[in-house]
Amino acid sequence: MSLQDFLQFVFAGITSGSVYALTALGFTLIYNATGIINFAQGEFVMLGGLAAVSLHSGGAPLALAAIGAVAVVTVVGLLFELLAIRPLLNASVLAQIIVTVGASLALRTAAMLIWGREAVALPAFTEGAPLSVFGATVVPQTVWVLGVTALIVIALQVFYRRTLLGKAVRACAVNPMAARLLGIPYGRVVLLTFGASAAVAAAGGVLITPISFMSYSSGALIGLKGFAAAILGGLGSPAGAVAGGLALGLLESLSVGLLPWSGASGYKDAIAFLILLLVLFARPQGLLGQVSAQKV
Amino acid sequence: MALVVVLGLLLFAGLGCGSDETTTDETTEDTAASTDTSVGESSDTSEAGDEVAAPTGEPIVFGAVVSATGPAAALGEQERDALEMLEGQLNDRGGLLGRPVEIVIEDDQSNPNEAVTATNKLIQQDGAVAIIGGTISPSTLAMKPITAREGIPQVTMSAANAITDEPPIEWMWRTPPKDALAVARALTHVSEELGVTRIAVLHDENAFGSSGLSEIEKSAADYGLEVVAKESYKTDETDLTAPLTKIRSSEPEALVVWGTNPGPAVAAKNMDQLGMDIPYVGSHGIANMTFIDLAGEAAEGVVFPAGKMLIPETITDPAQKEVVEGFIAAFEEATGQKPNTFAGHAFDSVGLLADAIERAGTTEPGDIQQALNETTGWAGPDGIFNYSETDHDGLEVDDLIMVRIEGGSWVLAE
Secondary structure, three states: OOHHHHHHHHHHHHHHHHHHHHHHHHHHHHHHHHOOOOOOHHHHHHHHHHHHHHHHHOOOOHHHHHHHHHHHHHHHHHHHHHHHHHHHOOOOHHHHHHHHHHHHHHHHHHHHHHHOOOOEOOOOOOOOOOEEEOOEEEOHHHHHHHHHHHHHHHHHHHHHHHOHHHHHHHHHHHOHHHHHHOOOOHHHHHHHHHHHHHHHHHHHHHHHHHHHOEOOOHHHHHHHHHHHHHHHHOOOOHHHHHHHHHHHHHHHHHHHHHOOOOOHHHHHHHHHHHHHHHHHHHOOOOOOOOOOOOOO | OHHHHHHHHHHHHHHHHHHHHHHOOOOOOOOOOOOOOOOOOOOOOOHHHHOOOOOOOOOEEEEEEEOOOOOOHHHHHHHHHHHHHHHHHHHHOOOEOOEOEEEEEEEOOOOHHHHHHHHHHHHHOOOOOEEEEOOOHHHHHHHHHHHHHHOOOEEEOOOOOHHHHOOOOOOEEEOOOOHHHHHHHHHHHHHHHHOOOEEEEEEEOOHHHHHHHHHHHHHHHHHOOEEEEEEEEOOOOOOOHHHHHHHHOOOOOEEEEEOOOOHHHHHHHHHHHHOOOOOEEOOHHHOOHHHHHHHHHHHOOOEEEEEHHHOHHHOOOHHHHHHHHHHHHHHHHHHOOOOOHHHHHHHHHHHHHHHHHHHHOOOOHHHHHHHHHOOOOEEEOOEEEOOOOOOOOOOOHHHEEEEEEEOOEEEEOO
């Protein structure tokens, strides 16, 4: 394989991987605060992309459409928590997870009724020819995706490590009961988390729509890959989510590139998930996850 | 925790698979066609068609199974609308054999199991003399054993090769061009117009794309073509530069992309990014404005096979031209929408059955069967049909055209 082709596979992996990373971040945020796996996460990504397209075609400049879409989806996330999660806050985590499955189906159907079945597109944030590195090319939009992803990760790390509220959120994840006894408003933390998670997912949706388009059904595959990335990186670790996402994207594209026979792309999911399983056998806590010590 | 993870993976995998299976026959949509003024005359039944004698007596019942809801609703909605419109048209024109026509429409919700229930109900309870449908190939294949057992003519609106390739076909006829025909049309273009021999195939992993690939691999040699690379993708995949880079290293002279939106549009944009300037030959799955809207500049120069209704001006046969223009005008008047390819399938199904019953002079299944097999030169949106005892597809490669995208619009490519 030529250097040019190899780099191209790497760029392809990073492009898909950064989308997985942003989705995985959304899973991580909610899991960190509540222990819930939010299966509507991919749907938030989809809603972000579709909302931005609607705002943009309605006349809003691209930047405003992007911010507006994130705002709209954040409100959806907050409402989702208030209407669906809040009533079950004292039920088992499993019950809450099942609710998110139902919500994902409801959101997908609602999106189909609102936006129809056809995929839609959004112009790239910056015009211009693809950037070339040793003959391999990458579109400027991918740089946007990576840059914004990096900013979000840094912001989240600072929030979790340096702010009182961030520490409160982490406390809720460790032990909700103890957190409440210490005066942390658990309900508000959960609400905040769902809003933030929806916002991150929506940002991902807005960023990738110029690259891969968006339709009401796009959320299912993105959600699956994002979830796998979160597990691979170690559930609960924002840095792990990003590492997991990029690793999954690279695994997929390199398995297409390195397998010598024609038609290898049909096996790329199988290979990626096989490696995911192997990693979990060796490191059950994921790549960057922390071992949760449990006394028996 | 482990339980949650496993549960989650299972759930997600289930959701993902579910959405994959749906696009089985999602081929051409949004057939924007030019409006023409000539309304009327839709099926060349007989000269009695112009007399307006109100039909009397027992209605002749056609049973139709369409996917008006569910994932394939994009296909089935207009089929249902067309069937409703055609029932009115037939009766306004005096019905069939002097009797009124009733088209009982059942919605299978894009689910083959529902199609089976609906077919049994249509035959047993409604007394249908013929069955139209289904919209999607899995439904048609599920209905096939019932109509074959009961000996009731079935005219399908779906495209999988197996429907008429595998016996029994005695009671099954087809209106859309089958997958093999679209492949034949595209490969003819590749070998004769492009004049190349080394092709690569990029296809969707769903039923539509896989069927396209197997057909291309089967018939490439007949056109003097060699498939030097083949790669696949999932319909909603975000980036296709990896499979395209792999394909590029095999140095093909043309790329055939077989899938439904948005995959082929992502591929077109990614080819631009990679600077791949080999010809892009699409499938009839991109015979819609959505592809042009998504791919934008990257869509320019793309060619694909399509039915002639996509560009009605290309119809050379005067009888077909009149029928298609009349259908487009009538459909627009009835629904306010331009008819897509699928509405055309519904039109052909009803028209072919009506024509056969007029010629048979009865509604006895055996007589309809014989009359359908004797159909020659019947013109409709899908083409000019010639059925025989062994050919229940009726169409030929010439019923499809190759279309090129130029300036964000469609032009004839040959």
